[in-house]
Amino acid sequence: MGPRKANTPTLTRGQIVRAAMTIVDRDGLEALSMRKLAAELGVGTMSLYYHVPDKSALYDLILDASLREVDLSDDDPDAPVEARVTGVAHAIRDTLLNHPRAAIIAMSRSLRTPTQLRPIEKLLQVLAEAGMSPAQAMQTVNVIGQYAVGVTVMYANHINDSEYRDEREGDYTELTPEEFPAMFQTMQHAEEFGDWDADFEAGLSALIKGLVTDRI
Amino acid sequence: MGPRKANTPTLTRGQIVRAAMTIVDRDGLEALSMRKLAAELGVGTMSLYYHVPDKSALYDLILDASLREVDLSDDDPDAPVEARVTGVAHAIRDTLLNHPRAAIIAMSRSLRTPTQLRPIEKLLQVLAEAGMSPAQAMQTVNVIGQYAVGVTVMYANHINDSEYRDEREGDYTELTPEEFPAMFQTMQHAEEFGDWDADFEAGLSALIKGLVTDRI
DNA sequence: CGTATTTATAGTACGGTGTACGAGATATGT
DNA sequence: ACATATCTCGTACACCGTACTATAAATACG
Numbered sequence: 378m379g380p381r382k383a384n385t386p387t388l389t390r391g392q393i394v395r396a397a398m399t400i401v402d403r404d405g406l407e408a409l410s411m412r413k414l415a416a417e418l419g420v421g422t423m424s425l426y427y428h429v430p431d432k433s434a435l436y437d438l439i440l441d442a443s444l445r446e447v448d449l450s451d452d453d454p455d456a457p458v459e460a461r462v463t464g465v466a467h468a469i470r471d472t473l474l475n476h477p478r479a480a481i482i483a484m485s486r487s488l489r490t491p492t493q494l495r496p497i498e499k500l501l502q503v504l505a506e507a508g509m510s511p512a513q514a515m516q517t518v519n520v521i522g523q524y525a526v527g528v529t530v531m532y533a534n535h536i537n538d539s540e541y542r543d544e545r546e547g548d549y550t551e552l553t554p555e556e557f558p559a560m561f562q563t564m565q566h567a568e569e570f571g572d573w574d575a576d577f578e579a580g581l582s583a584l585i586k587g588l589v590t591d592r593i
Numbered sequence: 594m595g596p597r598k599a600n601t602p603t604l605t606r607g608q609i610v611r612a613a614m615t616i617v618d619r620d621g622l623e624a625l626s627m628r629k630l631a632a633e634l635g636v637g638t639m640s641l642y643y644h645v646p647d648k649s650a651l652y653d654l655i656l657d658a659s660l661r662e663v664d665l666s667d668d669d670p671d672a673p674v675e676a677r678v679t680g681v682a683h684a685i686r687d688t689l690l691n692h693p694r695a696a697i698i699a700m701s702r703s704l705r706t707p708t709q710l711r712p713i714e715k716l717l718q719v720l721a722e723a724g725m726s727p728a729q730a731m732q733t734v735n736v737i738g739q740y741a742v743g744v745t746v747m748y749a750n751h752i753n754d755s756e757y758r759d760e761r762e763g764d765y766t767e768l769t770p771e772e773f774p775a776m777f778q779t780m781q782h783a784e785e786f787g788d789w790d791a792d793f794e795a796g797l798s799a800l801i802k803g804l805v806t807d808r809i
Numbered sequence: 810c811g812t813a814t815t816t817a818t819a820g821t822a823c824g825g826t827g828t829a830c831g832a833g834a835t836a837t838g839t
Numbered sequence: 840a841c842a843t844a845t846c847t848c849g850t851a852c853a854c855c856g857t858a859c860t861a862t863a864a865a866t867a868c869g
Contacts, residue, residue: 388847410826421848423828428846432827484700484747487754491768494776501775511778512785519786520744520796527743528736531700538703552707559717560710562727569728570735580736580800587799604818626855637819639857644817648856815866826855837844 388420390428394438398476401439405478405537409435440482441492447472449499458507459585462521465500466581469525477533484530497522508593517588524584532573604636606644610654617655617695621753625651656698657708663688665715674723675801678737681716682797685741693749700746713738724809733804740800748789 396417400409415422447468473480504514554561612633616625631638663684689696720730770777
């Protein structure tokens with residue numbers, strides 16, 4: 378095919394990003410290529426480059442689209458600080474887990490766009506309203522934000538990794554009880570844990586207690 | 594060139610991994626290719642495949658080599674639990690920051706090899722000696738381990754990202770004070786924070802307080 | 810000693826990647 | 840009408856991981 382139409386953009390940035398997320402959700406992040414993306418849209422590969430400068434920018438757009446889904450609407454300004462902070466942290470986690478294969482993008486680039494920074498702004502507002510000093514508020518937001526993103530991304534990758542590794546061999550352990558006594562001892566209670574959500578919750582409330590409640 | 598020698602391995606797994614880490618530390622993880630790695634060693638590309646099954650395995654080996662540097666030696670069995678846990682967490686962080694460009698590997702694959710699991714075993718031992726139940730110990734280890742790795746990797750990537758983005762344009766902010774009042778308010782105290790080490794410390798002690806001290 | 814086997818290195822080739830460049834077509838402005 | 844801006848896309852290049860195969864040197868064995 379040659380040139381087709383012009384000036385009536387049949388192809389938009391939004392469509393490109395949406396198709397990209399479809400591919401990432403379906404086949405994984407490493408399966409996303411400009412060629413496959415163009416094919417998914419029924420369009421020439423190089424047409425994408427009119428709307429997106431390069432693949433790195435595409436990653437940013439995917440992250441942006443993910444974080445745009447963060448739902449901060451059910452925040453109650455009259456609720457206690459702890460509950461409000463918990464709500465934002467959960468919103469971040471839920472959103473990232475909505476697109477687990479894309480979550481890793483949040484780790485490899487620093488947050489820049491308004492959409493990406495909105496949850497942070499929200500946290501700062503909540504802490505400011507609770508009377509926390511700017512320096513302490515910033516530290517609290519950094520720690521809790523990084524905790525929420527970091528731990529959730531590790532969980533998302535754990536899910537992906539498990540799926541992938543289940544269809545391979547399961548020979549991954551050559552651990553000896555002599556070298557790893559505590560692990561073997563602990564593994565006998567394996568039914569009692571492995572709940573990542575509960576673990577996240579436990580860490581989150583410890584952080585909020587130490588960084589928010591104990592600092593007024 | 595064709596085949597040269599045999600049975601006197603001039604090329605070893607260790608040399609390959611060492612050269613790979615040299616490249617990663619110098620040029621970044623994305624600059625690591627089998628071809629460049631072979632060139633760095635003055636060797637044919639396909640020779641690498643006799644010692645390493647594929648590139649994914651190479652990543653695992655790099656992670657392994659990184660984590661092998663974790664120094665658990667100055668752990669004092671008579672120190673209070675909190676100090677011992679803090680020590681392990683810091684050892685993990687220091688090691689990851691020793692090879693910041695490689696740190697992201699720790700996020701994308703789950704820990705499997707003995708070397709990778711040794712810090713975890715150490716934490717389990719410390720908590721067991723402190724009388725914590727297996728289920729609670731496992732949760733504590735998960736949370737603190739994921740916190741240490743996740744937050745540190747985000748820091749490492751922030752460093753990389755900053756260096757890279759400084760030589761580009763700095764136009765990255767189009768934030769309006771109307772939309773982001775708390776951020777603008779907070780930014781006026783920018784000198785008082787930005788200390789990632791202090792932030793890490795604050796979060797870590799909050800976690801230890803809530804997950805260890807408060808649970809005996 | 811001769812010969813078979815194992816160990817190790819490496820060249821070639823295939824199918825994939827991101828994207829620079831430029832050619833072409835359509836719609837819009839004058 | 841024509842010039843210009845907008846938009847699409849084919850070709851080509853350099854690079855990637857690695858399957859397959861050929862080759863040589865060291866070793867094992869008769």
